[in-house]
Amino acid sequence: MFAAFKPTWVMNFKKTPVAVAHAWLIQTKLPNHPGSKAANKPMKYLPASVRDSDLNRKVICPDGWGKTYGNPDTSPIDASDTVSCDEFAYAASYNSGGMPASLGGLSEVDTGNDCLQTYATRIEQGVWKLYDDIRFPAPTWAEVCGRSSMSNYQNTQSMQPFSGTFSSPSKYRLLNGDEYWVASRSSHTAAPQTS
Incomplete structure (x- = not known):
């Protein structure tokens, strides 16, 4: 990939509105604006070959967290x-x-409890809302990460095309540390509703 070129990963709002709403909220409202082109804060790719399995994911989302500790609603x-x-x-x-700062992490926290907390509920067929999880302290809007309990389908399907095509050798061939943008809403859709 050319050093000056930063591709844009476009999330599918129609297919996974809850995952997109979560990304939009964190990207738009928190001070580090991860992946925001408007804020000039690109996402930095961390390939599986470099990261310690999924260790950094387990800091934010330990195994079984959604089922055991996710919001019951x-x-x-x-x-x-x-x-x-x-x-x-x-x-x-x-x-x-x-991702630990000692390994190049940009927004290290001790635990997912340090993130902004939300959960997703379906209001009716095709209509979803993202809510503040009031079981945790209210957002300060100074957090540097977001953790949300949501449908596993929406969560996994929102990222399936990323590793399958976007970052793969057949598309953009993202290498360790390559920068890219995240478009958490299409220009053809309204901003995701959050409450």
């Missing part, structure tokens, strides 16, 4: 879906709150 999409934990900035980035 979180809505799965159907009976086959489960509740999962979503973090933003992505675990596969140096922007992740779980």
Whole structure:
């Protein structure tokens, strides 16, 4: 990839509105604006070959956190879906709150409890809302990461094309530390609703 070129990862609001709303909230409202082109704060890619398995993800979203500690009002999409934990900035980035500063992390926190906390509920078919999780302290808007309990389908499907195509050798061939932008809403959609 050319050093001056930063590709843009466009999240699919129509398919995964909750994951997009979470990314939009964190990217727009928190001071580090991970992946925001408007704020000139690119995301820095952290490939699987460099990160210690998914260790930094486990800082924010320990195994089973969504099912065990996620907000009980979180809505799965159907009976086959489960509740999962979503973090933003992505675990596969140096922007992740779980990435240690000693290894180049840009926003290290001790635990996911230090992140802004939300959960997602389906209001009716096709209509979702992101809520402040009042079981945790109210947002200060100085946090550097977000953790949300949401549908596992929405969480995993929001990122499936990223590793499958966007960052792969067949598309942009992202290398360790390569910068990219995250478009958390399309120019054809309204801003995600958050409450």
